[in-house]
Amino acid sequence: MMKHVTITALLLPTLATAFLAPIPAKQQVRMMAATMAPFKTDKSSAVFEEAKGIMPGGVSSPVRAFKSVGGNPIVFDKVKGAYAWDVDGNKYIDYVGSWGPAIVGHADDEVLKVLGEVMAKGTSFGAPSSYENVLAKMVIEAVPSVEMVRFTNSGTEACMGMLRLVRAFTKREKVIKFDGCYHGHADGFLVQAGSGVATLGLPDSPGVPQGSTAGTLVAEYNNLANVEQLLKEHEVAAVILEPVVGNSGFIAPDKSFLEGLRKLTKEHGALLVFDEVMTGFRISYGGAQEYFGVTPDITTMGKVIGGGLPVGAYGGRKDIMSMVAPAGPMYQAGTLSGNPLAMTAGIKTLEILKRPGSYEKLDKLTARLIDGILKEGAAAGHAVCGGHISGMFGFFFTEGPVRCFSDAAKSDTAKFAKWHRGMLERGVYLAPSQYEAGFMSLAHTEADIDATIAAAREVFKTL
Numbered sequence: 001m002m003k004h005v006t007i008t009a010l011l012l013p014t015l016a017t018a019f020l021a022p023i024p025a026k027q028q029v030r031m032m033a034a035t036m037a038p039f040k041t042d043k044s045s046a047v048f049e050e051a052k053g054i055m056p057g058g059v060s061s062p063v064r065a066f067k068s069v070g071g072n073p074i075v076f077d078k079v080k081g082a083y084a085w086d087v088d089g090n091k092y093i094d095y096v097g098s099w100g101p102a103i104v105g106h107a108d109d110e111v112l113k114v115l116g117e118v119m120a121k122g123t124s125f126g127a128p129s130s131y132e133n134v135l136a137k138m139v140i141e142a143v144p145s146v147e148m149v150r151f152t153n154s155g156t157e158a159c160m161g162m163l164r165l166v167r168a169f170t171k172r173e174k175v176i177k178f179d180g181c182y183h184g185h186a187d188g189f190l191v192q193a194g195s196g197v198a199t200l201g202l203p204d205s206p207g208v209p210q211g212s213t214a215g216t217l218v219a220e221y222n223n224l225a226n227v228e229q230l231l232k233e234h235e236v237a238a239v240i241l242e243p244v245v246g247n248s249g250f251i252a253p254d255k256s257f258l259e260g261l262r263k264l265t266k267e268h269g270a271l272l273v274f275d276e277v278m279t280g281f282r283i284s285y286g287g288a289q290e291y292f293g294v295t296p297d298i299t300t301m302g303k304v305i306g307g308g309l310p311v312g313a314y315g316g317r318k319d320i321m322s323m324v325a326p327a328g329p330m331y332q333a334g335t336l337s338g339n340p341l342a343m344t345a346g347i348k349t350l351e352i353l354k355r356p357g358s359y360e361k362l363d364k365l366t367a368r369l370i371d372g373i374l375k376e377g378a379a380a381g382h383a384v385c386g387g388h389i390s391g392m393f394g395f396f397f398t399e400g401p402v403r404c405f406s407d408a409a410k411s412d413t414a415k416f417a418k419w420h421r422g423m424l425e426r427g428v429y430l431a432p433s434q435y436e437a438g439f440m441s442l443a444h445t446e447a448d449i450d451a452t453i454a455a456a457r458e459v460f461k462t463l
Contacts, residue, residue, distance in 0.1 A: 097439040102308055108443070144289050144290055145297065150324055247435065308345055369449050
């Protein structure tokens with residue numbers, strides 16, 4: 001049976017939607033092409049051209065520059081719910097969600113209300129506040145590994161503190177990370193795999209001293225034997241990974257891989273660290289560790305727990321966290337850490353996520369989206385693969401399966417770039433890189449999914 005959708009003002013900006021009846025998806029695409037105004041981004045281009053003269057690359061974070069997909073980036077003017085508007089007035093269904101934090105939707109009314117109430121009291125205290133206690137207790141209650149937590153200002157900062165902590169606690173220097181997993185831009189994490197499957201990390205950015213990465217070993221994701229070999233050859237402080245990879249595109253782990261890491265780290269006296277900056281409170285309320293039933297020793301968090309404001313956190317067993325100053329000798333601090341606005345936005349966001357049906361909705365919508373995209377891609381004759389867990393998803397222009405970064409690197413990135421541009425022109429905003437995950441929000445609707453799949457169908461035919 002043909003699926004029907006109601007065309008919104010996003011898709012038919014020249015019509016009044018209140019008088020439209022449900023229209024078949026194929027007819028929707030034809031009407032959309034006939035009625036959409038020409039896609040213009042003159043103002044975005046002007047803003048970006050000016051930005052390039054005053055900020056490196058014209059952006060405050062590299063992926064925003066659209067280098068992976070070509071063309072100038074879209075400059076946002078405002079966001080609300082599942083949508084974003086650029087400075088030219090174009091409206092988009094947004095599947096980036098500020099790179100994950102906007103899980104309840106952009107500028108959620110409930111979140112804005114409590115933020116307004118707290119802003120009247122001040123934007124930053126630089127002193128303890130009760131808001132920290134409330135969010136800390138919510139995190140501890142939700143995340144299986146966390147008995148104590150330290151708030152920071154970003155995921156990178158949380159991972160920097162975590163790295164120092166695992167070395168302080170174990171009195172060992174070496175750590176294992178995985179090719180394609182990203183843990184922020186600290187020197188010790190900016191490494192690439194060498195010529196072998198198991199190698200000492202080499203600096204992956206100018207300005208990173210070789211000594212900073214000498215203690216970083218790189219393993220292949222989903223390859224337990226590789227990790228076991230490294231643990232036998234080196235005294236390792238911690239094995240650190242994204243339990244679900246989001247920075248090489250979306251790559252899910254074998255559950256046995258996570259279970260094996262837990263077993264191996266215990267056997268070799270190493271700590272297990274889940275970087276849940278992306279997956280925390282997204283793939284389940286208790287994160288990936290709750291979803292897969294594997295409890296690490298330490299967890300890093302960010303994004304969702306700040307409700308759209310700058311935040312990070314690391315937490316874990318009380319005996320380990322007691323090493324952190326001022327309780328212990330491992331120093332870490334932050335001027336704006338635990339600021340009342342981020343704490344308040346995080347509290348309200350987690351309250352919303354705890355409501356019945358939240359994760360069921362995220363899973364249902366995301367499954368429809370990724371299944372629809374893959375179906376349309378295959379129907380148009382393209383090699384595509386992908387998947388999702390709850391409100392996190394991704395797909396690749398390759399046959400697959402994709403189980404690690406080297407598999408992801410086989411993707412046709414030129415084809416992805418064309419696809420990305422085509423979707424952008426049809427009002428769908430996706431991450432501007434083949435190697436980034438996508439994110440669903442509670443604000444997205446079935447009509448948004450239908451419109452996105454319809455646009456994907458049209459774009460796949462043009463490639």
